[in-house]
Amino acid sequence: MDLEKHPREGSEARVDLHKRPAEPSVRRAPQPPALHEPQAPEGCLAVAIRIPVRIVVLVLVVPVRMLWDALVVTGRFLNDALLRPLGRALLWLGRAVFVWPFVGLWRYVVVPVGTALGWLGNVLVVVPLVWLYRSVLTPVGHAIAWVARGFGAGLGWVARGVGAALGWVYAYLLTPVGHAVTWVLKGLGAVLAALGIGVWTVVSxxxxxxxxxxxxxxYTWVLAPVGRAVAWCGTGLVWLVSTAVTGIGVALYWIARILLVLPALALWRWVLTPVGRVLAVVGREVWDALGHAWRIAGHISLAVGRFLGTLLRWIFVEPVRWVYRRVLTPVGHAVRDTVLRPAAEAARSVRRATRQAVAAARESVRQARADFRRMLFGEPRPPQLADRGEPSGREARTLGSSTTALTKD
Incomplete structure (x- = not known):
């Protein structure tokens, strides 16, 4: 038995073995066999732990797997029989309570009211505003623009006169005065520049x-020698401090290595590593045992489920089916043939007779109404057809006669 397969997949595979495989229409080239990776050799510890662990895990996993399968079947049954119809009913109820009222309110209240308000706004606001703009504001704006153009033309004429006067004043009055002031300022600048150059030379x-x-x-004879001496003393002090720190560090390193690192390394190498390997082997075997036990428990649960299903079918389903086929079906056919069909035929006959009686009564009432109208108003005149020059009967047209207005005799 291949324990790697699912129970259902295994049953389907066993059923498919009895079928005759279809012969391929095209022969394919033989493929080389797949190369399996060589498995690592297992130690005696793994072989000694495997069988007891798998037995214990199988005993512990079988009830859990059967309980899991029972919960899965119960959940599917509840989903199909209760939760899905309940969800559909709640969905329909939610639509009926929340969606459809708002849709009806929007469609039959908000949209008509909005349309009416839009029409009222157009009639009461937009049309008067358009009329006001076209008939009042546009003429007033044109008048204001005409006045502004005239005022602007007057201001332009005045500005041109003022500009001409200012140009004459600038050309014949301000320009000579500015030239004289510029000549005086150049002389003063030359005198002040000569004085500044002399003063700068003396101060520098x-x-x-x-x-x-x-x-x-x-700096050359005092500060530089003193600085060199201070630098030489600082270098010597730094060398002395670094030498002391290096010695202290080397001592602390060897102390920490002897007291901490070597014991920790020995603990890791000779204690933790072997224990970890043993725990890894045990954990791997427990994990593999859980997988095998879960699949075997699936096969066992499938067999138990099929046994219970067969037992339920033979205890409840088959008796009910036999009662339905052997008792209820003949009784139902007898009741249908002896009671229901005659009753239906009688009901159809009564309905047919009633329909005929009602049709006859309606025809009698219609005839009586026509006779009463004829007695009061007389016979109605037959409709007279207008003479259009067409033959009255089904006469064949010949070459000697015509029905048109132009060639009519």
Whole structure:
């Protein structure tokens, strides 16, 4: 038995073995056999643990799998028999309570009211505003534009006169005065530039010999030697501190390695690694045992389910089917043939007779009404046909006669 297959798939495969396979119409080239990867050799620990673990896990998993299959069947039955019809009923109820009233309100209330309000707004607001714009605002705007154009033309004429006067004043009065002021300012600028150059020369000479030269001498002969001495002392101090820190670090490293790293490495290598390998083998075997037990429990659950289904069918379904076929069906046929069909024929005969009686009464009433109308108003005149020059009967047309107005005799 292949335990890797699903129970149903296994049953279908067993049924399909009895069928004759169809012969292919086209012969295919033989394919090379698939190469299986070589499995790693298993140790004695895995072989010793496998069988007891699988037995224990199978005993524990079979009730769980049977309970799971029973819950699945119950859930499917409840879904098909209760939840799905209830969901459809709730959906229909939700549509009837929430959707259809709003649809009817929108279709039969909001849309007509909106259409009426739009028509009223068009009649009461848009049409008067359009008339006001066309008949009042447009003529008033044209008049205001004409007045503004005239006022703008007057302002332009005045502005042109003022501009001409200002141009004369600029050309014959402001330009000579500006040239004279520019000549005076150029002279003053030359005098002030000469004074500034002299003052800058004197100040730069004083700053060079009173500030720059003493500062350079002080830096070269005082600050630079002192700085070199301080730098040499700082370098020596840094070397001393780094040497001390390096020695302390090397000592702490060897202390930590001897007290922490080597014991932890020995614990990992000689204790945790073997225990982990054993636990890994046990866990893998337990996982594989769970898979095999779950599939075997599926086969067992399928067999139990088929047995219970067969038992239920022979206890309840077959007796009910036998009662329906052997008892209820003949009784129903007898009742149909002896009671229902004669009753239906009698009902149809009564309905037919009633329909004929009603038709005869209606015809009598119609005839009486026609006789009463004829007695009061007399016989109606037969309709007279107008003479259109056409033959009255079914006369054949010949070459000697015509019915048209132009060739009529």
């Amino acid at each position: 000479w004083l700053v060079r010999y009173l500030v720059v030269v003493p500062a350079v001498w002080l």
